[in-house]
Every structure is written in structure tokens, then in C-alpha cells.
Amino acid sequence: MKGKKNLPKQFEASTGAEVPRRDSTLRNGLHLLEALSVQGAMSLGELSRATGIGKATAHRLLQTLSEEGYAEQDADTSRYAATLRLWEVAMMRSEQPDRVSPCLPALKQLRDLSRETVILGLIDGDEVLYLHRLDSPEAVRTFTRVGDRAPAHCVATGKAILAFDPAGEERWSNLTLEAFGSETITDAAAFAAEMKATRERGHSINRGEWRGGVRAIGAPIRGWNGRVRMALSIAGPAERMPDDRIAELAPLVMNAAEDASAALQGRKDNP
Incomplete structure (x- = not known):
């Protein structure tokens, strides 16, 4: 086996x-x-x-x-x-609507500028479903498989969606904040403060809350109706993502999310 x-x-x-x-x-x-x-x-x-x-x-x-x-x-x-x-059934579903293609130019530019792995995620219940990934050109890089899921409260894409969606507070206030490592936020008041800080700075940060050796930065992708059901992020090994580099890369992530939002908003069949 x-x-x-x-x-x-x-x-x-x-x-x-x-x-x-x-x-x-x-x-x-x-x-x-x-x-x-x-x-x-x-x-x-x-x-x-x-x-x-x-x-x-x-x-x-x-x-x-x-x-x-x-x-x-x-x-x-x-x-x-x-x-x-x-696979055939999945392909038929994935084509209606296409959530990935409008975002690809922004994702590719972000990967090239940051040289880190770029991830596109969609909220589904209390999890994030990974829709697309562009790998870092670096020899040491993070790995996330398209189609995998992760708990929304401890990954950058999920935290960005929860913080910025107009209905996000209702969603995250009812989450079970399960611990996946020493950095996972499990206290409700602390998570509420994290959501407030995320909105204020314009991006989310995963400080190793899901996988201890990985840090990430996320930003929301807004649909034409103002809802946030998707987000993008860059992720890298923790030793390559100290706080000062996160601060340096965050504007790139937010700009890419704005570009992806603009592209997505031209498609009213998208969320």
C-alpha cells in the first residue's frame, strides 16, 4: 500500500x-x-x-x-x-464560471516580482479551496497542491477573505479556531483583533499558523458585486519571509489583488 x-x-x-x-x-x-x-x-x-x-x-x-x-x-x-x-465532471464544473483565467496576468506578474509561490484560493465553508498555483523559481520553495483545502482561519488567503468580505464577520465569528501549531490563533478575541488589524493594513499575514515552516501574505479579490470570496497570496519558507521582507512584499500582493479584482469585475458571471 x-x-x-x-x-x-x-x-x-x-x-x-x-x-x-x-x-x-x-x-x-x-x-x-x-x-x-x-x-x-x-x-x-x-x-x-x-x-x-x-x-x-x-x-x-x-x-x-x-x-x-x-x-x-x-x-x-x-x-x-x-x-x-x-475528472470529466470536475472539468465541466470548473468551466462554469472560469474564476482563474481573469486573474492569471496578475498572478504571473506577482510571481515574477516576488519570486515566491503564488496561490489563488476560494472560500468554501470554513475552508479555502486552492484553485491555482504558480511555483517560485527558487530551489527551496513551498508546495501547495491545486484542489487541496486548508482551514480558513490560519492561511493568508482565508484570513484575507474573512477580514474583507462584507459578510465576513458573521462567518469568522462562528468559526471553530482549531490549533494546527503553536502560532495558530485559537482565542476568539485575539482572532477578532487580527481581523481588525488585517483590514487596517490592507493585507493578511500567515505567520506559520498552518504549517510551521511557511509564512505568507494575502490580499482580497473583490467580485463585481463587492463580495470577497477569493484571495491571492504569496508563500515562502519562514527563513526567507522575515517581518521586514513581508513589509516589503505586501504592496506587491495588494497591487496584484487589485489588478485581479479589476479583471474579475469585468466578468459578471464571477463571484
């Missing part, structure tokens, strides 16, 4: 967390698809252990997924894998 990768947060439903039970069959089928997408080909036993779904139930659901074209079983190894059908 391949080394275990981090499974999506949604897997909590089948690993013991308190989640409202609605349609458990659908939920379990989705968990199986997510496991196959994250970890690659797996045996029935491996899938059962990874998701917490019993073998008999998993086998029945995998047969249905195979019949519908979302999974397939290797005749030689008996291992299951996700098919390209899932």
Missing part, C-alpha cells in the same frame, strides 16, 4: 466525528471516491481501513461506482481505482 496521504476533511463522517446522518449510502460512496482520488489504486481491505466503511458495504458501493463509470477494478490485482469520469 502506498504511504498514507492526508484524506479530505469530509472523511470525518466515517471516522467517528459527530456529523448529521442523512443519506449514509451516498456519503459512503463519496468517501470511497475521495479515497481513490487521494491515494490511488487500493484493495478492498485498504479502502475499508482508510474510510472506516465495512468491506461488504464498500464492495457493494464499488460495484455501483464501477457500473456508473466512476471506478474500475484491475482484473490482475483486484485493486480499485477512480476513472477519468470524475
Whole structure:
């Protein structure tokens, strides 16, 4: 079996967390698809252990997924894998609307000027979904995978969206401020102060709150209706992002976000 990768947060439903039970069959089928997408080909036993779904139930659901074209079983190894059908559905969804293309010129210019990894993120519940990434040209750089999620309260893109969206306070005041490291802000009053400071300076800062060795600067991207559901950020190794360099790079990040906002506002099918 391949080394275990981090499974999506949604897997909590089948690993013991308190989640409202609605349609458990659908939920379990989705968990199986997510496991196959994250970890690659797996045996029935491996899938059962990874998701917490019993073998008999998993086998029945995998047969249905195979019949519908979302999974397939290797005749030689008996291992299951996700098919390209899932990718096809994702591509159809991603094209309506296109949130990335209008922002690309600003993202590329920011990457070239900062020489750090640039990330575009979209808020989804209490998490940020990473839509696009441009890698730093430096030999040592941070790595974020497109399609990954991160807790909004401790990454630069998420903090920028929460601070600047007109409805952001209602969202962040109800967050569970889970700790992911020693720098994560977990106190509600301290987080409220952080949101106020973020608005005042015009950009957010991740001081290693999600991954200890990574620091980042974020700024909001405003849609045509004034809402903030997206943000961009630059991220780099903590040793390359001391406070004085953050202060130096912050105007570049804010300018890029303004350029991306202007481009996005020309597209009324965007948020």
C-alpha cells in the first residue's frame, strides 16, 4: 500500500466525528471516491481501513461506482481505482464560471516580482479551496497542491477573505479556531483583533499558523458585486519571509489583488 496521504476533511463522517446522518449510502460512496482520488489504486481491505466503511458495504458501493463509470477494478490485482469520469465532471464544473483565467496576468506578474509561490484560493465553508498555483523559481520553495483545502482561519488567503468580505464577520465569528501549531490563533478575541488589524493594513499575514515552516501574505479579490470570496497570496519558507521582507512584499500582493479584482469585475458571471 502506498504511504498514507492526508484524506479530505469530509472523511470525518466515517471516522467517528459527530456529523448529521442523512443519506449514509451516498456519503459512503463519496468517501470511497475521495479515497481513490487521494491515494490511488487500493484493495478492498485498504479502502475499508482508510474510510472506516465495512468491506461488504464498500464492495457493494464499488460495484455501483464501477457500473456508473466512476471506478474500475484491475482484473490482475483486484485493486480499485477512480476513472477519468470524475475528472470529466470536475472539468465541466470548473468551466462554469472560469474564476482563474481573469486573474492569471496578475498572478504571473506577482510571481515574477516576488519570486515566491503564488496561490489563488476560494472560500468554501470554513475552508479555502486552492484553485491555482504558480511555483517560485527558487530551489527551496513551498508546495501547495491545486484542489487541496486548508482551514480558513490560519492561511493568508482565508484570513484575507474573512477580514474583507462584507459578510465576513458573521462567518469568522462562528468559526471553530482549531490549533494546527503553536502560532495558530485559537482565542476568539485575539482572532477578532487580527481581523481588525488585517483590514487596517490592507493585507493578511500567515505567520506559520498552518504549517510551521511557511509564512505568507494575502490580499482580497473583490467580485463585481463587492463580495470577497477569493484571495491571492504569496508563500515562502519562514527563513526567507522575515517581518521586514513581508513589509516589503505586501504592496506587491495588494497591487496584484487589485489588478485581479479589476479583471474579475469585468466578468459578471464571477463571484
